[in-house]
Amino acid sequence: MTGMGDTIANPINRRSMLAGSLVLGSATLALPRMVFARTAGSRNLLFMLLRGAADGLAMLAPVGDPGFAALRERTLPDYTAARRAQGFFAIHPALDQVGAAYERGEAVFVHAAATAYRERSHFDGQNLLETGGTQPYGLKDGWLNRLVTLAGEAHGAPPRALAIAPTMPLALRGSAPASSYAPSALPQASGDFMDRVARLYAGDGQLCALWAQAMETRAMAEGSDAGNLRDAKTAGELAASLMREEEGARIAMIELGGWDSHANQPVQFARSARQLDALLGAYRAAMGSAWDRTLVLVATEFGRTARFNGTNGTDHGTAGAAIAMGGAVAGRRVIADWPGLGERALHEGRDLAATTALESMLAGAAAEHFALDPKTAMARLFPGRIAAPLAGIVRG
């Protein structure tokens, strides 16, 4: 790479090479061969963590709730032609492939859901969602790692677990064996990160001017989201390639950032949702026949304020939405004990109230998928949570 002529002739190669060259490992994934018990061995679980608090009210909009129009009238046109879901909900149009899966009966939404966490810090909220405890930093290992142990106990050998990330996310840390792998083309600098840098520089004359100039040049040079969508699609295909074979990973995790939409939310949410959609669509297509035995759980650390703020965004809120998707899912349903969006129904007068424990969805779906006792799963994966695990997400 040095001294022997420049390999970086064009900017596209430069970017992808940089992505691969510095921090992301080029080593191939070395997964030891293991024999699985039949029940666990054929089932796949992909856990997707949307970091930054994805807005459930945008993802699955309760367009039939009169409170929604009152709070978010300006976004109503976005849902005019959107796919409808059970009840009075509409699926955000950027989630095209998720919506198609819903209509095929391969996706379930869980709404007005939240973990035990009721505060508004991303760091604490993610810690709690990943450890599965009831207090941030109360547990040191992750619920997904404990699921590996639990499934191993039930079926004789722990399912192979893998984080598709350069470092092991907390949800997969723990005593059970888990590997991590990051491909070279992933991840690109995200649009959200670039936006935040712009705001970080807003008050700095020199950096602000440099940044504005750079963004102007980039806008002329390339389309805005094409790169990120390509990356998302690549990530989905990669996840599938690491899971669909018999010796592949059975439990995997992917993180997707970009959901903290304090400003310009309609644009920012749609951008992140398109990435999520591209990833899931590519994953489904690449899983082939293994899709029938697959469950994807998509969750985020908390919701967002029901009302828009002064910069056309929303701030940190409480309840949000989650998705279960896959050939193994008994779909075309919305699971929600809908609390309503009237002034008095809102949590602290500002957020969608939580009526379903997110943990009960995760534990219930995982238990059904891996043929585990749901109560045991709830107690082991999310100790201290007393909610009943949700039943019937996965086909019997």
Place this chain on the structure above:
Amino acid sequence: MSRDSIALNRFGYGLRWRETMSGAPVRSAEAALVAEMDRFDPRPPAIAAREDTSARAGEILELIRRNRNMRGRAERSAPATMGPQGRTAAMAGDAMGGPLAELPPDIRRAYLDGGRILRRDIALKVNLAARSDTPFIERLVHFWSNHFSVSAGKPGTQHQVGNHEFSAIRPRVLGRFSDLLKAAVLHPAMLLYLDQFQSAGPNSRFQRRVERTGPERGLNENLAREVLELHTLGVGGGYGQADVTEFARALTGWTISGLGRIERFAERRAGGASFVRFAHEPGTLRIMGQSYAQAGPDQALAVLDDLAAHPATARHVATKLARHFAGDDPPESLVARLERDFLGTGGDLASLARTLIASPEVWVTERVKYRAPFEWLISVLRLTGLEGLDDKRIAGALRELGQLPWRAPSPAGYDDLAGSWAGPDALVRRVELAERVARSVPAGGVLARAHSAFPGALSANTRVWLSRAESGTQALGLLLVAPEMMRR
């Protein structure tokens, strides 16, 4: 910036995360910097363990010469088969940029080997700075290495440029300037880079012999001119063309080891250079008003000693040091103080370092310097604790950022001005790299880390945006490109 933050970031390479909570005794920022001078290890284990590559430069030059001779014979015997393409390949080797595949296998292997050694030395330099507990002195090493810039663009230099910094510069950064000058200028890397190795005195016995038998060699003024213009007196330092020519004559005979035909006449000198007496210009030479009657290698050494002590050199060095630590347009008061110190102590570099630490101009609270890419990357590695990158990735990152070590575009070294580094695309590259680095390391406690990295100097704006990040990873990425990280 607070004094602690200045000591960390302006004098050093920033906080090294995880090592800050140790029970080191609390002392003033100034005392901590002075203490680094006693603690500095000029030859740490990583350098001591480095394989000796000093013979490789001569070997590869011999390979190329033999290949050229063979090619010449082939062309003479069968000119129709050796078209321009063959010549292009041979020249490409000299330029280091051409298609390696067209080179003869042994030369190609030698180049690839040189590239490997160069990458390893870059990684060695980076890791030393990233892990150092004497970052102020590491910064001085980097400063002087850039002052005596050598570039790995010519055959043989790839093996030597790392060696130049590690063995010629590093041990002398707290010594006397004259010793540093002699070691840096008369090192094989410099002798190769500035063409000195093939310069011969017009009246030397060597010259008289080759005039009868071989191609013209003669005097090369490149090194002499650059020493006067860049390394000692500076532009406008009062030298003329006659001084350049006479100094070039004084330097004749200084060459590298391992050149086949003259190797048996080569007298080994300290630092890996050789002296070939019969290529040296005989007689007394007159440079900058001084006469030099010394015989052989001592003549150039005497000239260098006098140049090192020249008032113009004191001014030149003081200005560059002041610019590096106190801003692109350094305060005249600081330049004058460093200049007086240099002249008063005979170029004692430890004294200059102490004067820098004691100078109020270096402790002004505004951030006075835009971090150059190398500095920024080292600070990123320190702040994240990112380790274990292989040689290719380190070199690749520095190339992307625009400041690959030992690849400066001219003998003047890399520029030390914000205008050269604060560009839009360069900034985006840092941002892209920062996000990727942040994704590859544990990202806990970012706000606490930010406060430790910029004690008493973290802006409210940065604090706000770090605390609003949607994940620890994102917060760390933002910290790596925050205004506090871009300037020191």
